[in-house]
């Protein structure tokens with residue numbers, strides 16, 4: 182009880198049970214309306230078949246908003262994200278924990294935890310080569326055909342994605358069978374073994390019969406990659422694919438991913454908080470902060486000319502071999518509360534380069550080159566900043 186006498190605590194963090202009930206009632210109203218729309222049968226195709234802005238892209242996020250309607254308020258996890266994934270390229274997405282990287286990628290798979298998590302507005306245009314789907318509006322029964330087949334996902338911790346009670350072969354067979362209904366059992370098994378060989382597993386027949394716990398972390402991740410690539414997807418989403426592995430295995434897995442991507446000519450959306458991995462793999466980089474993209478460009482532009490103060494902070498916090506420092510740099514301050522975002526630059530309270538203009542509304546994106554965009558007032562008057570990329 183003493184806690185509640187402390188007015189400060191009460192003012193800042195306390196939501197009464199009554200208030201929480203009111204929020205949850207409102208949430209139910211909003212989410213059941215969205216769910217009702219989503220669960221319709223026979224949705225007309227014109228509602229979700231669309232056109233790419235640029236046909237050289239495989240995926241285009243366009244002003245995506247994905248929210249979680251929780252009992253303490255609406256968490257705006259993805260709050261107006263736009264970026265492209267060009268065909269055959271790797272796009273690295275970086276940003277600190279909780280900035281919305283995974284929720285962005287889960288939105289592209291329609292795997293956000295429902296009903297509380299919902300795409301509330303924006304588009305995710307996916308180019309199958311024949312047609313373009315707006316995943317934000319695609320009904321679940323159509324999405325099932327794209328997921329795994331056209332877009333696949335490789336997660337951080339393979340042990341939680343593999344089922345511990347089934348053999349590796351059974352799990353791989355299942356994925357292949359799901360997307361190739363006409364194959365015989367023998368053909369499916371042969372394809373599974375071929376996939377295990379393709380990801381560099383030497384004893385493929387043996388591993389086919391093993392259970393996940395009999396494999397090392399690196400081997401399990403290879404199996405996950407085999408599953409992810411079994412159907413030659415056009416887009417591979419890899420969410421921290423090597424974070425749980427040690428450095429040498431990490432390098433091998435990244436190499437493997439890069440080679441396989443070229444072999445099947447797909448694109449990769451690579452999510453990581455490790456700038457080293459980005460430098461190694463990515464053609465383009467997207468930097469996220471508190472649910473928004475603060476800077477994006479080619480890997481060269483971002484590494485040679487990081488422009489947003491947050492990106493500069495990220496670069497400074499990366500340890501460099503041979504550079505002696507007393508302590509590692511960390512960006513001071515903390516991310517704003519995702520339930521109650523300010524209406525000015527989200528990075529302002531941590532930024533050491535603030536200028537008078539930063540008191541204004543959240544800064545619009547400004548182009549430093551046709552491919553390099555940044556959301557920061559520092560560049561508004563700079564020569565060479567091209568508004569809207571023109």
Ligand SMILES: Nc1ncnc2c1ncn2[C@@H]1O[C@H](COP(=O)(O)OP(=O)(O)OP(=O)(O)O)[C@@H](O)[C@H]1O
Pocket residue numbers: 249251256258276277278279280281282283284285294297298454519
């Ligand atoms: N199921 C959920 N319910 C409520 N909030 C959620 C849920 N999933 C994610 N969030 C919130 O959405 C925000 C973005 O989360 P996300 O998982 O995308 O972060 P991330 O950038 O992937 O972080 P990390 O690097 O730790 O994986 C966070 O504030 C998180 O708390």
Ligand code: SF4
Pocket residue numbers: 489490491526527528529530532533534535536539544556557558559
């Ligand atoms: S807009 Fe202002 S506060 Fe925001 S990052 Fe740029 S300089 Fe810093």
Ligand SMILES: [Mg+2]
Pocket residue numbers: 282283284420
């Ligand atoms: Mg994540």
